[in-house]
Amino acid sequence: MSKSIKLAILGLGTVGTGVINLISDNLDELKRRSGRDIVITEVGTRRQRDDIDPNIMQNSDLMATAASDNVDIVIEVIGGTTLAKDVIMHAIKHGKHVVTANKALLAEHGNEIFAFAEANNVHVAYEAAVAGGIPIIKVMREALAANKIEWLAGIINGTGNFIMTEMRDKGRPFADVLSEAQALGYAEADPTFDVEGIDAAHKLALLASIAFGIPLQFDKVYCEGITGITLQDVNYAEELGYRIKHLGFAVRRDIQGDGQGNNDAAGIELRVHPTLIPQNALLANVNGVKNAVLVNSHPLGQTLYCGDGAGAGATASAVMADVMDLVRVLGSKDSNNESTNGHHVPHLAFIPEQLSNTPILRAEQMITGYYLRVHAHDNPGVLADITRILSDAGINIDAILQKPAHKLGQVPVIILTLPVVESQMNLAIEKIEKLETITDKVVRIRLDELA
Amino acid sequence: MSKSIKLAILGLGTVGTGVINLISDNLDELKRRSGRDIVITEVGTRRQRDDIDPNIMQNSDLMATAASDNVDIVIEVIGGTTLAKDVIMHAIKHGKHVVTANKALLAEHGNEIFAFAEANNVHVAYEAAVAGGIPIIKVMREALAANKIEWLAGIINGTGNFIMTEMRDKGRPFADVLSEAQALGYAEADPTFDVEGIDAAHKLALLASIAFGIPLQFDKVYCEGITGITLQDVNYAEELGYRIKHLGFAVRRDIQGDGQGNNDAAGIELRVHPTLIPQNALLANVNGVKNAVLVNSHPLGQTLYCGDGAGAGATASAVMADVMDLVRVLGSKDSNNESTNGHHVPHLAFIPEQLSNTPILRAEQMITGYYLRVHAHDNPGVLADITRILSDAGINIDAILQKPAHKLGQVPVIILTLPVVESQMNLAIEKIEKLETITDKVVRIRLDELA
Numbered sequence: 001m002s003k004s005i006k007l008a009i010l011g012l013g014t015v016g017t018g019v020i021n022l023i024s025d026n027l028d029e030l031k032r033r034s035g036r037d038i039v040i041t042e043v044g045t046r047r048q049r050d051d052i053d054p055n056i057m058q059n060s061d062l063m064a065t066a067a068s069d070n071v072d073i074v075i076e077v078i079g080g081t082t083l084a085k086d087v088i089m090h091a092i093k094h095g096k097h098v099v100t101a102n103k104a105l106l107a108e109h110g111n112e113i114f115a116f117a118e119a120n121n122v123h124v125a126y127e128a129a130v131a132g133g134i135p136i137i138k139v140m141r142e143a144l145a146a147n148k149i150e151w152l153a154g155i156i157n158g159t160g161n162f163i164m165t166e167m168r169d170k171g172r173p174f175a176d177v178l179s180e181a182q183a184l185g186y187a188e189a190d191p192t193f194d195v196e197g198i199d200a201a202h203k204l205a206l207l208a209s210i211a212f213g214i215p216l217q218f219d220k221v222y223c224e225g226i227t228g229i230t231l232q233d234v235n236y237a238e239e240l241g242y243r244i245k246h247l248g249f250a251v252r253r254d255i256q257g258d259g260q261g262n263n264d265a266a267g268i269e270l271r272v273h274p275t276l277i278p279q280n281a282l283l284a285n286v287n288g289v290k291n292a293v294l295v296n297s298h299p300l301g302q303t304l305y306c307g308d309g310a311g312a313g314a315t316a317s318a319v320m321a322d323v324m325d326l327v328r329v330l331g332s333k334d335s336n337n338e339s340t341n342g343h344h345v346p347h348l349a350f351i352p353e354q355l356s357n358t359p360i361l362r363a364e365q366m367i368t369g370y371y372l373r374v375h376a377h378d379n380p381g382v383l384a385d386i387t388r389i390l391s392d393a394g395i396n397i398d399a400i401l402q403k404p405a406h407k408l409g410q411v412p413v414i415i416l417t418l419p420v421v422e423s424q425m426n427l428a429i430e431k432i433e434k435l436e437t438i439t440d441k442v443v444r445i446r447l448d449e450l451a
Numbered sequence: 452m453s454k455s456i457k458l459a460i461l462g463l464g465t466v467g468t469g470v471i472n473l474i475s476d477n478l479d480e481l482k483r484r485s486g487r488d489i490v491i492t493e494v495g496t497r498r499q500r501d502d503i504d505p506n507i508m509q510n511s512d513l514m515a516t517a518a519s520d521n522v523d524i525v526i527e528v529i530g531g532t533t534l535a536k537d538v539i540m541h542a543i544k545h546g547k548h549v550v551t552a553n554k555a556l557l558a559e560h561g562n563e564i565f566a567f568a569e570a571n572n573v574h575v576a577y578e579a580a581v582a583g584g585i586p587i588i589k590v591m592r593e594a595l596a597a598n599k600i601e602w603l604a605g606i607i608n609g610t611g612n613f614i615m616t617e618m619r620d621k622g623r624p625f626a627d628v629l630s631e632a633q634a635l636g637y638a639e640a641d642p643t644f645d646v647e648g649i650d651a652a653h654k655l656a657l658l659a660s661i662a663f664g665i666p667l668q669f670d671k672v673y674c675e676g677i678t679g680i681t682l683q684d685v686n687y688a689e690e691l692g693y694r695i696k697h698l699g700f701a702v703r704r705d706i707q708g709d710g711q712g713n714n715d716a717a718g719i720e721l722r723v724h725p726t727l728i729p730q731n732a733l734l735a736n737v738n739g740v741k742n743a744v745l746v747n748s749h750p751l752g753q754t755l756y757c758g759d760g761a762g763a764g765a766t767a768s769a770v771m772a773d774v775m776d777l778v779r780v781l782g783s784k785d786s787n788n789e790s791t792n793g794h795h796v797p798h799l800a801f802i803p804e805q806l807s808n809t810p811i812l813r814a815e816q817m818i819t820g821y822y823l824r825v826h827a828h829d830n831p832g833v834l835a836d837i838t839r840i841l842s843d844a845g846i847n848i849d850a851i852l853q854k855p856a857h858k859l860g861q862v863p864v865i866i867l868t869l870p871v872v873e874s875q876m877n878l879a880i881e882k883i884e885k886l887e888t889i890t891d892k893v894v895r896i897r898l899d900e901l902a
């Protein structure tokens with residue numbers, strides 16, 4: 001067997017421990033597949049642990065471990081964007097390959113980190129950063145490498161999906177399910193990152209870059225959370241054949257606008273928001289904490305990837321898949337006989353000088369269908385007023401559901417529309433809300449047929 | 452840009468034409484991702500075509516094209532196991548990498564072909580051979596490389612899945628749907644390969660090898676077709692919360708048998724057969740000609756991969772993903788500075804000297820649940836007789852459905868069992884069929900909870 005591969009793990013939380021357990025459980029499989037011995041030589045941990053193999057050096061100086069001569073690959077599973085960034089940059093400077101699960105760090109500082117890695121001839125691998133154990137980074141960078149990606153839609157936050165699933169399945173309100181998710185450890189004490197879509201936006205920024213060959217632009221992701229979703233809307237959606245999921249979308253728009261020259265703009269939509277999707281779509285049936293990504297590309301068409309998006313086992317699987325990739329190419333040389341230190345797959349799927357400056361569209365330029373819930377006095381003319389406003393704005397109605405007046409004497413009207421530029425919809429809603437018969441703000445949720 | 456990569460396409464049917472179209476449509480994406488120009492220099496075709504770019508040489512001597520100095524990678528999309536094998540072996544001998552979609556050839560002669568490729572320091576890539584555009588080969592060889600694969604279950608024949616979907620959705624009988632599939636071009640004039648499961652068995656043999664690190668053993672795949680599935684059974688299954696799909700299973704059995712020392716055998720089950728699976732499983736909702744593979748591995752758990760399993764676009768996508776893999780590592784050198792001619796991922800996922808001789812189990816040793824349909828005279832004692840026989844054989848009943856007597860005065864009894872060794876079930880059915888009250892052969896279909 002060739003020389004052994006020496007790993008350092010920085011951070012011994014759930015994921016770091018998961019990696020140690022995976023290597024211990026599956027060492028035989030790892031060796032049979034790679035033809036190499038794989039050894040953890042050091043762990044970087046501030047608190048000494050007595051449950052770790054005594055052959056593994058425990059080092060409270062994480063920077064020293066990142067630069068250790070006794071390490072080939074540094075696995076960063078500390079989290080956060082400060083110390084994690086420092087140790088990764090330090091490891092790169094010392095010629096180490098890096099494997100990380102840190103979506104926030106890469107979404108916010110990935111352009112800088114990847115450029116530094118390329119300058120230092122090492123690779124920063126990050127399969128675990130998006131959708132946990134689902135190999136979506138490898139799939140998009142390698143398996144779909146011959147395709148033109150048109151769009152992708154993903155359930156990329158397990159907490160949000162658990163909440164949406166429980167609301168629908170058990171008819172429980174948002175706040176109630178959120179408390180349970182916190183008790184189960186699915187959601188943090190401060191659930192903002194999950195329920196406001198920030199975590200999903202981090203992952204979407206990464207997916208969009210490798211889909212379209214654009215620099216990471218987390219700050220341009222449009223983001224709506226799920227805190228405003230009510231059981232009422234969940235139930236109306238079901239009645240109309242749809243299900244509400246919290247999705248991240250990255251969409252290439254070659255031509256855009258209303259066809260009459262208004263709001264035309266070529267570019268990319270990056271958005272995270274609750275979305276009505278058809279009940280019978282596989283994506284609508286991905287439940288609980290599962291993640292899934294649906295990719296539409298030419299000429300392949302739609303493919304779906306589904307699995308656990310978090311947890312020690314799933315994350316360790318992705319981290320070690322990256323290690324295996326590096327192991328299988330470590331020390332390879334390029335055709336000029338110079339060391340490439342491995343991987344030829346570009347960090348962002350496209351070679352750095354080929355990243356494009358395609359604009360990211362503003363929210364008002366985005367095109368989606370809509371679910372509208374309008375509360376009105378039970379007035380015979382109200383439906384005519386609303387449909388006239390929509391029609392005048394060039395918005396096509398796909399379905400209408402008018403429910404009987406409830407005890408307050410108001411009639412909710414549910415309208416599903418075909419795709420429309422958001423700026424047009426904003427104007428129409430403004431007009432609807434000015435109607436005398438309208439008693440409340442219009443509730444709007446985006447809708448996508450995934451066609 | 453580095454030197455261009457020169458491709459030869461052998462065979463200009465649907466897939467070959469699909470590859471030409473993909474390169475023409477997506478050349479910009481291919482160049483942006485690889486940093487290389489990609490050029491088709493030759494096509495091997497017996498009949499000259501006037502709709503092909505005149506810069507591409509058309510050669511009716513396929514062996515000459517396979518060995519041409521003007522070619523780096525040979526794409527074999529002729530099909531069949533005779534000429535296709537000759538051109539592939541010839542290309543390997545001349546130091547060409549090979550990309551093929553030929554599942555039958557690899558399932559039957561892959562051990563020989565891969566060994567020859569390794570001896571000649573080239574790679575034979577075959578993503579398109581299994582599940583079309585779904586990147587299941589890459590996923591299992593690379594993304595799951597740190598996992599121990601426990602089992603996989605796949606819808607890996609689109610024709611069969613189309614037939615099962617139509618039978619259930621529209622209540623149409625098998626023969627009727629098969630005729631339509633033939634008219635639509637989904638099924639061949641001789642549908643044997645599809646409906647008897649031989650095509651699925653070819654793919655399963657490939658999946659099993661890369662899952663477990665065993666040599667290709669197509670001849671040991673147990674295979675049942677779908678020609679005997681009736682609407683009656685489709686409907687009873689639905690009523691009990693199950694759906695019948697034609698699935699390929701590869702299952703690792705570390706301990707096997709009835710727990711009392713009978714039929715214990717460690718080994719691998721390779722089987723293709725109609726299977727009842729829970730209605731709410733995602734796999735049960737993969738419809739029409741779509742394919743999907745569900746993989747259960749440790750520590751990742753279950754992941755699902757779904758998409759088009761056939762067609763020009765999906766197949767071309769997989770073929771060109773292999774080309775992109777080769778392009779991104781072509782000419783790389785290993786750590787001893789010797790040319791590896793590329794790929795370090797072993798053909799069968801595990802390094803050749805690490806392939807194991809784990810036995811493939813015989814059908815009688817396999818463990819699955821069962822759906823049984825028993826027709827009996829409407830006799831009060833019959834259910835007691837049947838359940839006693841099952842109980843005596845150590846077979847646990849999970850559910851029973853007894854329908855009212857139909858016009859012939861017979862009562863179908865439907866029984867779902869927990870997993871049992873097939874030899875035990877064979878004995879029990881033999882006894883049931885000997886009961887005086889039993890009027891017909893017992894219908895049996897396997898059942899899997901996918902848990």
